Amino acid sequence: MVRLAYVQLAGCCGCLVSLADTYERLLDILDEVELVYCQTLMDEREIPECDVAVVEGAVCLNHEECVEVARGLEEKADTIVALGACAATGNFMRYSRGNEQSAPTHEAFVPLTEVVDVDYAIPGCPPAPEAIERFLTLLLEGKTDLLEPFAKLAEGKTEYCGCDLMYHVVNKNMCMGCGTCAAACPTRAIEIVDGRPVVNEDRCIKCGACFTQCPRTIWPGDDAIKELVMGGEEE
Amino acid sequence: MSELKEIMVKGDEGLLGEHLGVFTARSTERRILRVTQDGGIVSSIMVYGLEEGKFDGVIAAVADPDDPEEPWKPRPVVITDPDEVLEAAGTKYTYCPNVSVLKEAVRSHGCERVAMVGTPCQVRAVRKAQLLPVGMRHVPDKIELLIGIICMENFPYEGLKTMVEQLCGVWMREVAKMDIGKGKFWVYTDDGEVKSIPIDETHPFEGEPCHVCTDYCAELSDLTAGSVGSPDGWSTVIVRTEKALELLEEMVEQGLLEVKSIEEVKPGLGLVEKLAQAKKNKNQKEIEERKELGLPEPGKVHEQL
Amino acid sequence: MSEQVEIQPTTRHEGHGKLVLYVDDEGYVERAFYLNTSAIRGFEAMAKGRPAEFVQVAVMRICGICQATHGTASAEAFERAMGIEPPRDGRLLRELCALGNRIQSHVLHQLLVLDDFVEEEKEKVEAIKRIQQIRKIGQYVVDVVGGEGIHPPNIRIGGMAENISESARKRLYRRLREARELMEEQHEFMREIVERFAEENDLDLDEFGRHDQPFMATHPTYGDPERLDLDRVVEVLPIEYYGEEHKEEAYEHNGQIPLYDGVPVEVGPRSRYVVFDGVDPRGVLYIHILRSQETLAAIDRCLNILEELNTSGKTLAEWEPRAGTGVGVHEAPRGTNVHIATVNEKGIVEDYRIIAASTWNFPVVEKAIEGEHQEYAEVIMRCYDI
Numbered sequence A: 001m002v003r004l005a006y007v008q009l010a011g012c013c014g015c016l017v018s019l020a021d022t023y024e025r026l027l028d029i030l031d032e033v034e035l036v037y038c039q040t041l042m043d044e045r046e047i048p049e050c051d052v053a054v055v056e057g058a059v060c061l062n063h064e065e066c067v068e069v070a071r072g073l074e075e076k077a078d079t080i081v082a083l084g085a086c087a088a089t090g091n092f093m094r095y096s097r098g099n100e101q102s103a104p105t106h107e108a109f110v111p112l113t114e115v116v117d118v119d120y121a122i123p124g125c126p127p128a129p130e131a132i133e134r135f136l137t138l139l140l141e142g143k144t145d146l147l148e149p150f151a152k153l154a155e156g157k158t159e160y161c162g163c164d165l166m167y168h169v170v171n172k173n174m175c176m177g178c179g180t181c182a183a184a185c186p187t188r189a190i191e192i193v194d195g196r197p198v199v200n201e202d203r204c205i206k207c208g209a210c211f212t213q214c215p216r217t218i219w220p221g222d223d224a225i226k227e228l229v230m231g232g233e234e235e
Numbered sequence B: 001m002s003e004l005k006e007i008m009v010k011g012d013e014g015l016l017g018e019h020l021g022v023f024t025a026r027s028t029e030r031r032i033l034r035v036t037q038d039g040g041i042v043s044s045i046m047v048y049g050l051e052e053g054k055f056d057g058v059i060a061a062v063a064d065p066d067d068p069e070e071p072w073k074p075r076p077v078v079i080t081d082p083d084e085v086l087e088a089a090g091t092k093y094t095y096c097p098n099v100s101v102l103k104e105a106v107r108s109h110g111c112e113r114v115a116m117v118g119t120p121c122q123v124r125a126v127r128k129a130q131l132l133p134v135g136m137r138h139v140p141d142k143i144e145l146l147i148g149i150i151c152m153e154n155f156p157y158e159g160l161k162t163m164v165e166q167l168c169g170v171w172m173r174e175v176a177k178m179d180i181g182k183g184k185f186w187v188y189t190d191d192g193e194v195k196s197i198p199i200d201e202t203h204p205f206e207g208e209p210c211h212v213c214t215d216y217c218a219e220l221s222d223l224t225a226g227s228v229g230s231p232d233g234w235s236t237v238i239v240r241t242e243k244a245l246e247l248l249e250e251m252v253e254q255g256l257l258e259v260k261s262i263e264e265v266k267p268g269l270g271l272v273e274k275l276a277q278a279k280k281n282k283n284q285k286e287i288e289e290r291k292e293l294g295l296p297e298p299g300k301v302h303e304q305l
Numbered sequence C: 001m002s003e004q005v006e007i008q009p010t011t012r013h014e015g016h017g018k019l020v021l022y023v024d025d026e027g028y029v030e031r032a033f034y035l036n037t038s039a040i041r042g043f044e045a046m047a048k049g050r051p052a053e054f055v056q057v058a059v060m061r062i063c064g065i066c067q068a069t070h071g072t073a074s075a076e077a078f079e080r081a082m083g084i085e086p087p088r089d090g091r092l093l094r095e096l097c098a099l100g101n102r103i104q105s106h107v108l109h110q111l112l113v114l115d116d117f118v119e120e121e122k123e124k125v126e127a128i129k130r131i132q133q134i135r136k137i138g139q140y141v142v143d144v145v146g147g148e149g150i151h152p153p154n155i156r157i158g159g160m161a162e163n164i165s166e167s168a169r170k171r172l173y174r175r176l177r178e179a180r181e182l183m184e185e186q187h188e189f190m191r192e193i194v195e196r197f198a199e200e201n202d203l204d205l206d207e208f209g210r211h212d213q214p215f216m217a218t219h220p221t222y223g224d225p226e227r228l229d230l231d232r233v234v235e236v237l238p239i240e241y242y243g244e245e246h247k248e249e250a251y252e253h254n255g256q257i258p259l260y261d262g263v264p265v266e267v268g269p270r271s272r273y274v275v276f277d278g279v280d281p282r283g284v285l286y287i288h289i290l291r292s293q294e295t296l297a298a299i300d301r302c303l304n305i306l307e308e309l310n311t312s313g314k315t316l317a318e319w320e321p322r323a324g325t326g327v328g329v330h331e332a333p334r335g336t337n338v339h340i341a342t343v344n345e346k347g348i349v350e351d352y353r354i355i356a357a358s359t360w361n362f363p364v365v366e367k368a369i370e371g372e373h374q375e376y377a378e379v380i381m382r383c384y385d386i
């Protein structure tokens, strides 16, 4: 059985709650893996060697332990998954600047993808429960070809945020105004005006959900959809 | 075998997308046909589904032709009352972000079985949202039916307005219906006037993003409706999933739909295939040309960053 | 001679923590330090110079378990700063949204503490299943009302982004009635396992983990800044609180320590019952039972709100930025959550302060642990849903 560690860095626990929001299916999911570490759910205090490390939260470069844990993952885990925008793309922590009374020197927060060699990154704040479940299922079934997009995102080329949606979809003449980005945005920062997205920068936290969900940026292939969605599985 | 299964035929799946069968149909209700674009298939399904509790919400596009600022500009709506379905009937030839209200449907409306009508690209967007629902918490399992509409292209609002007001010489707010067919773009006014321009003249106003789309028949829908292939007032229907087939069979049985074999009508399935092929060829070429310019391929943006 | 024991990281709670215990020969704790070792993402500093709207969205990400409370306290702070009055139905929906969150958060906590009380696998699995059913309904409330179950974006400065449909209202009502039944069972279960635990370990429920700190709460179901006298609140640095002789511990604690009238005060479910119902259950394990009871009360209040709500009422006030300072107080599942915002005439944040619910309880946890055997240190800490 796959040994899975759930590691929490500088995050909010929301990604784990999202996993828990699979409700009645949570126990089934946990039956499919051997959970070897998860500070919020169990008493194991050391991250053991494992097959998969699912990591939530950003890395605080000013927090020794945080950096150590992050760096140690390459040794400990065969596959590293950055779950959620904090670990995947940086999220609103791109705005962190330090100088907080409680710990004035904690100012450099970067996504895990900038610190270690991450295999897969799943944006979103948090990623939907169904997305986490789908990801884990595909990973366990070894359908890694379908996970290619997440491997690409792990290269961390950009935040894949509302700005990227403009630069790489709208500016490239590819937005057909479906409105998916607006629905996907967890802060409701996007409004479709005259058939194209307008991103309200005051609400955008750079979570990457819009870019990732847009059908024009990443297309998983018709076959996968026919097999996994239309094949009756969801119905 | 049901009446529907008997008359259904299969076409070229490479062009139409995988399907169980194709046929021609129209609603048997005058109140529906009076306001719908073609055979009123889309609206009939929505009314029936809501009345029977198969859906508890449908997503469609509503436009107000009398809006003083922007007549005919569609906005997506979530409809839960079957009596309101017909307010959204008819084609609006401009972008309407139907998918943007998908979450609203399952959130503040509390819907659990949603049907959505959409252009091929919108149907694709929802399918991807079901497969990889990164930003679509609790949405995937609430999609009950995706009704695709055949689509060659769409127009930005100002483009459409130019076509109507400048090329056809009709004010938008006077327009009762617009249509594309028989090589022309047609405008019907409230006073019963009919204006048209050759389809070639509309090309400059087409939305460019439509030119990287090679899906004519909404290949990932549960069922698709379009005007092409069937006579005026009838719709060509492509059925893809068992769920859609069952629903349509019920509607035929209850006398809500009148159906014919598409082989009995003109211009027939051949034209659908021909146009599907044309769209695929033309837009595939466009994608290749874009690549030469260093522009990203749709669906592969993340690979090219 | 006292010996020093360290437990790091503490487990089965949100965030990162460490316990440093000085214990006597028999293992009884003479002095306890409960230290927050999380990296400080710096929400207060991040807020400065950013638009109010961004800050209200960002601060929800302080905690993924109780985001609604931060969203609410923040919105309330900005509303008071800029003189904005949310419409009645917006205010009701906001309370409803956060109560949905209270339901899911309270029972999630019950899931996290299961291992403290239950050994038998079957009993555990049954409990988890029931908890997940209740959580599902709590989250359904937040999804429908707040727009997303986690970090609900409908909570806005000025009220709520949208109302819910009449059919959504009916569905919520039905589901919450289901939740009530499940929760009654769960409440019974919590009482049983806590009592069993006390009995098996020979603990006096009224004495175990007792402390003599005061209790603070501002409202049973929402939050009320009128009941929080900020002049009596100070936030001190750990070094001031722990003193030079414990500077090692002090430096490890990331966070300030809020005091009321100069002393630590307990916040949370028990405090709300003490302040508003006049009960005085001193043993720490009672908190589990009261949290459970409070979940039932939260469900009841949700049902009331749904009866009161006008689903066609206005939910969001329009507003213009205006300079000012405002205090937003919301009773988080864990206790009194305070946000204080100062904005300029353009609506840009000039100063932002947060006293998150858990921070009040950190020093109280220490008091509760002191005098008990070290083996119970985490059990006591977990009574507090840090």
Ligand SMILES: Cc1cc2nc3c(=O)[nH]c(=O)nc-3n(C[C@H](O)[C@H](O)[C@H](O)COP(=O)(O)OP(=O)(O)OC[C@H]3O[C@@H](n4cnc5c(N)ncnc54)[C@H](O)[C@@H]3O)c2cc1C
Residues within 6 Å of the ligand: B035, B036, B037, B038, B039, B040, B041, B042, B043, B044, B060, B061, B062, B074, B088, B089, B090, B091, B092, B093, B094, B095, B096, B098, B117, B118, B119, B149, B150, B151, B152, B153, B154, B155, B180, B225, B226, B227, B228, B235
């Ligand atoms: C932009 C566009 C291009 C089209 N191009 C072709 C074509 O090339 N060939 C062809 O055969 N058919 C085309 N159609 C489809 C055709 O116009 C009819 O919609 C289809 O035949 C269904 O007819 P009906 O009578 O069943 O529809 P109705 O019962 O009238 O229902 C149509 C439904 O579509 C929704 N709708 C209308 N406009 C839009 C929009 N812009 N975006 C999303 N939803 C909308 C309406 O709200 C309504 O629910 C196109 C449709 C659109 C919107």
Ligand code: SF4
Residues within 6 Å of the ligand: A010, A011, A012, A013, A014, A015, A056, A057, A083, A084, A085, A086, A087, A091, A124, A125, A126, A127, C061, C064
């Ligand atoms: S991505 Fe969002 S939900 Fe996940 S840890 Fe970060 S802030 Fe929390």
Ligand code: SF4
Residues within 6 Å of the ligand: A160, A161, A162, A184, A185, A186, A187, A188, A189, A190, A199, A203, A204, A205, A206, A207, A208, A209, A210, A211
């Ligand atoms: S626009 Fe929305 S979805 Fe996109 S990055 Fe910003 S917050 Fe995330």
Ligand code: SF4
Residues within 6 Å of the ligand: A165, A169, A170, A174, A175, A176, A177, A178, A179, A180, A181, A182, A196, A197, A213, A214, A215, A216, A217
């Ligand atoms: S999801 Fe992509 S294609 Fe659809 S409206 Fe947004 S940017 Fe445009």
